[in-house]
Amino acid sequence: MITPDNLKDQIDQTRLKYTPRSHGASVQGGPFVCYFGETVDPGVFLDQITEVGEPWHFFGATSKIHNGYWTCKGNLLHVENGEQVWSSEVTLEVSDEWVRIYVFEESSAARVAEFVQELDDRYGVRVEFSDPRKPPKNPVSTNNGH
Known part of the structure; x- marks a missing residue:
C-alpha cells in the first residue's frame, strides 16, 4: 500500500x-x-480530480493535446479547518494508462504524497521513480503509452 511517508x-x-x-x-529533477x-x-479523469472539494482539493487548467493525451497545470490545495491556507503547484500529463507528475521546488512533497495516495485508493496506481541524475532506461513515451 502506498503511504505519504x-x-x-x-x-x-x-x-x-x-x-x-x-x-x-540548469534544471535538476x-x-x-x-x-x-x-x-x-x-x-x-481530469474532470473528476480537478473538482476543488473533497477528496482531491485540486484546482487545474486542462488541455487536450491529442486523442488520449492531456495536460493539466494546477495546484494541490492545502486545506485546514475548511479553509485554503496554501497550494502546491504541479503539472500532470495524462494518458489512458498513466499520469506523469511534475513537482516544483516550492511544492510540498507531503501534499503531493497525499494526492498520490488518493490516486492509489481510487485507481490502484503503481508508482515509478527514476533517478533524477540519470536518463531513464525505459522512458515514458506518449507514442505507446509506456
Whole structure:
C-alpha cells in the first residue's frame, strides 16, 4: 500500500529545481509516473480530480493535446479547518494508462504524497521513480503509452 511517508523522500529527490546560471538556468529533477490499475479516459479523469472539494482539493487548467493525451497545470490545495491556507503547484500529463507528475521546488512533497495516495485508493496506481541524475532506461513515451 502506498503511504505519504514512503513517498515523501522520493518526491523530494525528483522535484524540479532550477539553478540560475550566467546564461539561463540548469534544471535538476524530473517527473515520476503513476500507472493506473485499469485504463481510464484522460478527460474524465481530469474532470473528476480537478473538482476543488473533497477528496482531491485540486484546482487545474486542462488541455487536450491529442486523442488520449492531456495536460493539466494546477495546484494541490492545502486545506485546514475548511479553509485554503496554501497550494502546491504541479503539472500532470495524462494518458489512458498513466499520469506523469511534475513537482516544483516550492511544492510540498507531503501534499503531493497525499494526492498520490488518493490516486492509489481510487485507481490502484503503481508508482515509478527514476533517478533524477540519470536518463531513464525505459522512458515514458506518449507514442505507446509506456
